[in-house]
Amino acid sequence: MASLEGEAIVLRVVEYGESDLVAHLLMPEIGRLTVIAKHARKSRRRFPGSLDIFNHLTVRISRRRQSDLGFLEQAILRSPFLNLRHGVRHYALASYLVELLDRMAPEAGVAPDMDRLFDFALSALGVIGELEPDLKLRCFMELKAFDALGLRPELEQCVRCGDPPRGPKVGFSVPEGGVLCGVHSLAGGSNLLSVHLGTLRVLRQALIYDLKHLGRLGLSGEALAEASNVVFRFQRFHLGFELKSERFLEESLRGVA
Amino acid sequence: MQRLVESLRRLPGIGEKSATRLAYFLLGAPEDLVGELSEAIGRIKSETAICERCFNLGERSPCKICSQPGRNQSILCVVEEPADLAAIEQSQSFQGLYHVLGGALSPIDGMGPENLRIKELVARVRAGQVEEVILATNPNAEGDATAHYAAECLAPAGVKVTRIAYGMPLGGDLEYADHVTVGRSLENRQLVQ
Incomplete structure (x- = not known):
């Protein structure tokens, strides 16, 4: 039986059987891993305070084969990100992000670059707890989540010909995953999303900026609506359904510019 | 028997093993115990009310607690x-x-x-x-x-x-407690009378 030790973020916890819990963990180098914590609901000593959503843990897991369900042997709490529980908007955005990662992060061991995804998730939970979540932060955070998941939209050059986008406005093709130049925007039909170059520039900066500094980027009014629409449609295209936490997040952020 | 095991399995906290164990227990239990249990299950829906004030479950609405004068x-x-x-x-x-x-x-x-x-x-x-x-x-x-x-x-x-306050549970063990609980227990410490 192989043993696995390292850091993990709890993405989801569900009760299983009489006394067990099943947890979805995000781990560096591994990605998303489902583990069963035997007797977790009965024992006060085995996993004290650790198996809760958002928690950053050090875990020890045993697995029979790489594809098997892991057995959680030990979980030590490193950080519970308490700030995320102490504000409705913080909780809503963190829940949304965690659900997105739970649905989209590759299963254990099948994809490269999981360190980057884990680092993003860890930083994002910290930053959401420190900043005041609003529509702008949601938009940037979601864009950066897609980037960390390996689904970065092309915002620099036309996805068809490679030319840089020019003009006050260009088209964004959701199925093609990026912007189109002026020529291809004209030929692109009515399914394209119209985006100002200024909005694209801010989205490009958001991809480069450190999460902690996202608040410095200005995005409001029409540009915020455009950016949110691009990111939202991109998300819906790749996900194919509405996340359960989406409605609560929208209601929580309503009225917060 | 299979039907009973399947029904018991739907209850929270009951896995297949426990459901089977309970089913065998009921099979061997005295007639009056099984009858009493099945009658209680049959009546639980019709004789339980949600309190209109506190939304607790009880035999009537308002519930016993909401009706208590003291x-x-x-x-x-x-x-x-x-x-x-x-x-x-x-x-x-x-x-x-x-x-x-x-x-x-x-x-x-x-x-x-x-x-x-x-x-x-x-x-x-x-x-x-x-x-x-x-x-x-x-x-x-x-x-x-x-x-x-x-x-x-x-x-x-x-x-x-x-x-409500956070802290160590009675009979708890500091060694096994998470650091947040230990920290909060210290923050919320009280004078020893």
């Missing part, structure tokens, strides 16, 4: 489920009234404020008499977030809103 009407304890209310009642440390929310905020499970009785809580507090609301939701992410949401909703009503 209860302090000015303190309201907010809990997630009737089982939490029962746990507080068992402590015999609280003489006020309750409000059962019916769960906790859990957006990833599709559980939003509209699924909880928070509007009813605010309406109850606004109706008068209540001076303090104790938020006794579970001390996990969902429970904490629910408590903060409820506190935000209650803020305009201008009542005192408190949260």
Whole structure:
């Protein structure tokens, strides 16, 4: 039986059987891993305070084969990100992000670059707890989540010909995953999303900026609506359904510019 | 037998092994015990009412606690489920009234404020008499977030809103406690009388 030790973020916890819990963990180098914590609901000593959503843990897991369900042997709490529980908007955005990662992060061991995804998730939970979540932060955070998941939209050059986008406005093709130049925007039909170059520039900066500094980027009014629409449609295209936490997040952020 | 095992398995906390064990127990149990149990199960729906005031489960509405004359009407304890209310009642440390929310905020499970009785809580507090609301939701992410949401909703009503304390459980072991619980226990330390 192989043993696995390292850091993990709890993405989801569900009760299983009489006394067990099943947890979805995000781990560096591994990605998303489902583990069963035997007797977790009965024992006060085995996993004290650790198996809760958002928690950053050090875990020890045993697995029979790489594809098997892991057995959680030990979980030590490193950080519970308490700030995320102490504000409705913080909780809503963190829940949304965690659900997105739970649905989209590759299963254990099948994809490269999981360190980057884990680092993003860890930083994002910290930053959401420190900043005041609003529509702008949601938009940037979601864009950066897609980037960390390996689904970065092309915002620099036309996805068809490679030319840089020019003009006050260009088209964004959701199925093609990026912007189109002026020529291809004209030929692109009515399914394209119209985006100002200024909005694209801010989205490009958001991809480069450190999460902690996202608040410095200005995005409001029409540009915020455009950016949110691009990111939202991109998300819906790749996900194919509405996340359960989406409605609560929208209601929580309503009225917060 | 298979039908009974399948039905028992649907109960929370019952796995296949326990369901089979219970089914065999019932098979070998005296007739009157099985009859009593099946009658109680059959009557539970028709003879249980949700209290119109606190949303606790009881034999009638208003429930026994809401109807009790000696209860302090000015303190309201907010809990997630009737089982939490029962746990507080068992402590015999609280003489006020309750409000059962019916769960906790859990957006990833599709559980939003509209699924909880928070509007009813605010309406109850606004109706008068209540001076303090104790938020006794579970001390996990969902429970904490629910408590903060409820506190935000209650803020305009201008009542005192408190949260149950965190700390070491009786019979607990510091060695096995998480650092947040240990830290909070120290923050909330009390004078030894």
